Amino acid sequence: MEYRVIKENDLFLLTDRGGDITGQEYGHGLYTKDTRFLSKLTLKINGLRPVVLASGADQNYISQIVLTNPAVEVSGEAAEAALPRETVELKRVRFIYQGVLYESVTIANYNPAPASFRVSLELDADFKDMFAVRGFITGELGRKTGIEPIGDGLKMSYLGVDHVSRNLRIEWSVPPDNWEKSQDGAVVCYDMELGAGESRTLDFYLTPVIGSEQPARYPHDEAIAELRQSYREWEEQSTAIDSDLPLFNRLVHRGMQDIRILLTDLGCGPFPTAGLPWYAVPFGRDSLIAALQLLPMQPEIAKGTILTMARYQGTKNDPWRDEQPGKIMHELRSGELANSGQIPFTPYYGTIDATPLFVILIEEYVRWTDDIELLREMLPSIARALEWMDACSADEGRGFVAYSQESSKGLVNQGWKDSDNAIVHRDGQLANAPISLVEVQGYVYQAKSKLASLLTTVADQIGDRRELTEWAARLEAEAAALRERFEAAFWMESEQYYALALDREQRQVATITSNPGHLLMTGILPAGRMAAVSSMLVSRQLFNGYGVRTMAEGETAYNPMSYHNGSVWPHDNALCLIGLSQNGFQEATHKIMDGLLAAAEHFENDRLPELFCGYSTDYGMPVSYPVACSPQAWAAATPLVFIQAILGLRLDYAAREVRLRPSLPTGMQEFSVRRMRLGSGYLQVRITRRHGEYNIEIAHNTSGWTVRKESALSDSQAGTPSASSDRESRSENDLIIL
Missing domain, CATH: 2.70.98.40 (Glycoside hydrolase, family 65, N-terminal domain)
Known part of the structure; x- marks a missing residue:
């Protein structure tokens, strides 16, 4: 820097x-x-x-x-x-x-x-x-x-x-x-x-x-x-990580220190602002994703993020600020221009993905912490968020959550790739709004399907069981219908991949991008499609040796120096990693983790920046993006996602089971986790690898959850219909109770 x-x-x-x-x-x-x-x-x-x-x-x-x-x-x-x-x-x-x-x-x-x-x-x-x-x-x-x-x-x-x-x-x-x-x-x-x-x-x-x-x-x-002292307490209250790979240890330590500096409290508890120097303010999408990445290390940060976002949830229709009832904000500013009404950021709501991500973060936080009281408190906010998603999907009969700019000083594109040229057809023409982004439909599916499961599990603890189970049934039906519509509209048979988006005419934006990689964590993909997505993510077109590019090399709009059309964003890779590891794609998981670790060695203080250029490893080092934020919240939290990937960790909340399928990156033979918060207790795990065989030692478990070791899958097995169903109902011989 x-x-x-x-x-x-x-x-x-x-x-x-x-x-x-x-x-x-x-x-x-x-x-x-x-x-x-x-x-x-x-x-x-x-x-x-x-x-x-x-x-x-x-x-x-x-x-x-x-x-x-x-x-x-x-x-x-x-x-x-x-x-x-x-x-x-x-x-x-x-x-x-x-x-x-x-x-x-x-x-x-x-x-x-x-x-x-x-x-x-x-x-x-x-x-x-x-x-x-x-x-x-x-x-x-x-x-x-x-x-x-x-x-x-x-x-x-x-x-x-x-x-x-x-x-x-x-x-x-x-x-x-x-x-x-x-x-x-x-x-x-x-x-x-x-x-x-x-x-x-x-x-x-x-x-x-x-x-x-x-x-x-x-x-x-x-x-x-x-x-x-506040920094010492932050470290002592966080999950402790150690391995025999010093670079990884430094990367995790740097990430946690960077998250600490980015924390801000507006009265609802600490939450991560987006990044320095220009985005040291609440950002709906960025703060929510960073908090989601932080769950294995500091789940309490999710609570502050949830409460802050709920405080500013939209209440009215205000085109100047792209606000609608139930919508979660994009960005909050409090300077002279905002206060005097010259810019709409008070807050501004021009984001299509923050609202489903808000519901997802609540669901995941409750699973990690058993904080049923927060879930009960957030039910009205969740209901309003879902009503907004439904209203947005019903607009013009599209059937998918979509965005278009209303504010004259708002954003043209309102997904995470929000630069003006980010949503572009293969012929180089920009897509016309309303635009339905591929990953956002996955987020909506995940929000509804996982909320249905959670409500069914905890109905007796938070309210009227009949009312809540009926709500859950409606959500399950809506999620199933969305999954069917989505597959028909977004799958590109010729490419064996999913389109980036649908444009105003409901035409596929067929450009090959990283966005479909987010779908792997959402559950929306049919089992047979997951392997195709995994394969594309680590193909030569998308993977540059250090990470997954935002856009595939060879596409008309590809530019390795572009902010969103060919660069590598660590957080984008992290969201792909969550789904890859959860679904057993260990080879692809290794490839991305190894690439990001190799890139981190070349950046000052072992800090992954907001993004870097998409040039391949032929240059001998990652090429810096000149105005990348550093530190930046979701980039800082990316190494923390590695922890879930290394453990191969999945939570089955209804069964109170932690399922582990360990997979250490290249050069790491030992990995340990201490003080990992789970439910009302803690979990301590040590993983060792000898001659390709993994040993899991549970040194401490006060969570009340059962820990099980899942047998490994090859990438060719992962994501197949049989493997997918196996993951949900393995025999006792395949699931080893620890």
Whole structure:
């Protein structure tokens, strides 16, 4: 990464590698509530920017940068200076806690004699809305109202067109020798006199304030201690993973650390925001999928996500925001442009898949945790979500959930591939809306069929059994009818694969893409079709050696540098992995896991980015996508899906059985899971592989569930009608009780 970013709850800081905000490059700044509160933060020594020696990005919650003084240039030539080059060290350490940015600058003199020099900080706050920073919107904005001294610091103020006052408080532990207003902000100066080997630390506190709500400032040592403790608790409360493959261990650790930094709480519990730097806000689809991926590690995050999405569930028809009753939001913004009605993100509902994913997450969360009370609480929200799906499917008699843009400032495409050119026919023509996406029909099927099963199982615990079983029966019938319609409309016999979508005329969008891979986890596919989907996912057209491409090489619209038409998205692969592993496609599962592990070695800090280019392994390394978010929630959570795939884990909630079909990736011979939450207890499992044979050891099981080992299937067996039925009713000889 060419930038450095730290975040805590709703406040994040984006700088260059030296820790500076220049005000011009890449949207650097200090942000909260979609507003840039700090647009310039430049550290200088004797009027020059120091040289970067080290800039760490391995710890998400604290940034440590080491700098030194440059040479002094006179008439273009190096000259002897009172301060020789590389003799003063400047160490910047910063973190965020409870809405305040803490920064310490420690200046050390490594000259053999006393040294005199000036250290200065140039600061400014432009209070720009995030959409204006990114150049998306050029609407009416407010005005800065001045800079004034306040106690041990100064304050920069702004009044928005939304009539909300915003200000930035800049305070210090050591009073400067002087500070003054500049043309574009303020300059704070310290005249340093340091003896040989002497050092001095300057602490600064930067606090964004909206309206009259001013966060409290804590003593520096107390704040960092509390922040570190919160990370320790996050780790201690999460499932512990270990293996004899160090890269995998690092990838899981990085993923969990990245998820932690992306958590935000709007009052309903913590949930993952989409990604940094531009999407540190609630995103329906992204937050729901990341929470789904997190279930084996931190199921409680799903609860915060569910409650947050329910809080903002649509209540009315509002074309400006693409809102309908029962619909789950796409994106929530709270900056000046949103507050003043110039953009529709308050929230915006232009997403076709968040609503079924919301129901799916509730179902899966309840299966993992036995949180029947949450299910009871969410039944009205679930009912409204299902009513929206039914109304959407009935629109124009299509029979499938479909989308079309209503808001003039909304999204043209409203699935996860939401760029304007993502849904394209094989002749290069863009599909006309309404558009029915292939994976969304699978999500709807999964939401209805699994809810029917869950309601039948827990009916006595949550309400009127007769009423709930009748509801379940209706859902089962609706799911079966959808499955039949879907197969007739989306299957492409000539390609032995499923179409990407149906367009306005109900024509198949026949382009070969990764989207049908999501169907494997939904249950909508007939048993005989699953092998065909698995085979296509790991074919040369779609699989580039590191992962499944979003679009197959050779398609008219294929472009390895495209955002959605040929790139590789880790989360897309993860959703394919869930279905592949659940249905026994071990060879394909291995291929994708091995590819993503190989890719991760080449990215900074063992971090899978949002996406990377679709070029094959012939290049010797994955090709980075230039503006990918990193860290990004569903990419960070992708290694956590490996855990389900490695265990071959399936939950049979009605039978209270955990079924395991282990499959370790290349290079891994031992794998263990500790503190995995299941029901009201925990599960500890150790897998070893010797000479191709797997041994499963259950070291601890307080879940009350029975653990069974399933016999392995080859990919040629997996997904066949006989194998599928076998998985549901194996004999005692095939299912080994552990």
